Amino acid sequence: MKTTIEKTIEFVKEKLKGAEAGHDWFHIERVWKLSKKIAREENCDQEVVELSALLHDIADPKFYDGDETIALKVSREFLESQRVPEEMIEKVLFIVKNISFKNRGEAPKDLPIELKIVQDADRLDAIGAIGIARTFNFGGFKNNLMYHPDIEPKMNMSKEEYKKSDGTTINHFYEKLLLLKELMNTEKGKEMAQERHHFMLAFLDEFYKEWNVD
Numbered sequence: 175m176k177t178t179i180e181k182t183i184e185f186v187k188e189k190l191k192g193a194e195a196g197h198d199w200f201h202i203e204r205v206w207k208l209s210k211k212i213a214r215e216e217n218c219d220q221e222v223v224e225l226s227a228l229l230h231d232i233a234d235p236k237f238y239d240g241d242e243t244i245a246l247k248v249s250r251e252f253l254e255s256q257r258v259p260e261e262m263i264e265k266v267l268f269i270v271k272n273i274s275f276k277n278r279g280e281a282p283k284d285l286p287i288e289l290k291i292v293q294d295a296d297r298l299d300a301i302g303a304i305g306i307a308r309t310f311n312f313g314g315f316k317n318n319l320m321y322h323p324d325i326e327p328k329m330n331m332s333k334e335e336y337k338k339s340d341g342t343t344i345n346h347f348y349e350k351l352l353l354l355k356e357l358m359n360t361e362k363g364k365e366m367a368q369e370r371h372h373f374m375l376a377f378l379d380e381f382y383k384e385w386n387v388d
Contacts, residue, residue, distance in 0.1 A: 178256050179221070182228045185252055189232055194315050196308035197234050201299060205230065208295035212362045222262060222288045225253070226269035230292060245270050269293075275300075275350055275357075285359070294363030297354045302370025305351055306377055313343030320344060321385060347378060 176184075190199045209227040213220055229252070233245040246267050253263045269289045272282070273296055285293075299305065313320065319342045327348035328341060341349065355371040358364040 178258060179224050179228070181256060182225060182252070186228050186232060189248070194312065196312045196315075197231050201308070202228060202231060204299050204304065205292070205295045208298050208366075209292050212291045212294055212360055215362050216287055216291060216360060218287045218291060219262075219265070222265045222269075223291050225258070225262070226266045226273075226288060226292045227295060229253075229266060230270055230273050230296060232270075242271070275354075290359035291363075294358050294360050294367075297358065298363065298366055298370065301351050301354050301367065302373050305370065306374060309346055309351065310343055313346070318343055321381070344378070344381065347374060 186202055187199045190197075190202065193199070206224060206227040209223050210220075213223045229245070229249045231245075232248050232252075249267060249270055250263060253266065258266075265286070265288065268286070269292055272285070272289060273293050275297070300308065310320070319325070321342050321344040325342055325345065327345040329349065351374060352371070355364075355367045358367050
């Protein structure tokens with residue numbers, strides 16, 4: 175008899191076939207594993223953490239014309255089909271709704287530990303070597319410039335500005351990625367973010383050296 179987690183893995187793998195490589199099953203798998211690693215050091219509901227990590231990008235709004243309701247609908251229908259208790263479904267949907275960077279201004283102040291864990295895991299996968307690879311993959315997917323010396327990063331964008339942004343890939347480091355280290359919630363998340371953050375800084379130094387040929 176397969177567990178709910180095993181069935182969720184099967185569902186997500188099938189649902190994300192052909193997804194953009196930065197938001198595919200392998201991204202979900204990394205976030206799931208990171209979530210479990212962080213959860214081991216926290217007092218939390220392990221099943222809520224795992225289900226939320228597995229479903230957090232089941233229908234990323236950026237691939238659905240910004241519609242943030244699809245992920246909630248798909249997640250609820252799947253969880254109900256697995257007879258997950260309503261109380262747990264509500265907890266998972268809350269995390270799916272509030273996890274993203276662009277929604278941080280709208281999220282309640284007192285976040286449950288399960289959301290903090292999955293959010294940290296998702297943010298960790300956005301930085302470091304994997305984060306760099308994902309950022310350039312998505313920039314190429316959107317046909318954005320890698321870099322333009324005359325285009326400055328847009329800091330402190332509103333949610334709507336962020337959703338519509340088509341800036342350069344390098345600017346995305348300043349607009350989001352380099353900010354994530356200070357936004358980590360858990361001690362384990364903060365610890366793991368340090369090394370990844372420094373790796374990105376080293377990458378940017380090397381990028382500018384190679385760009386600005388003497």
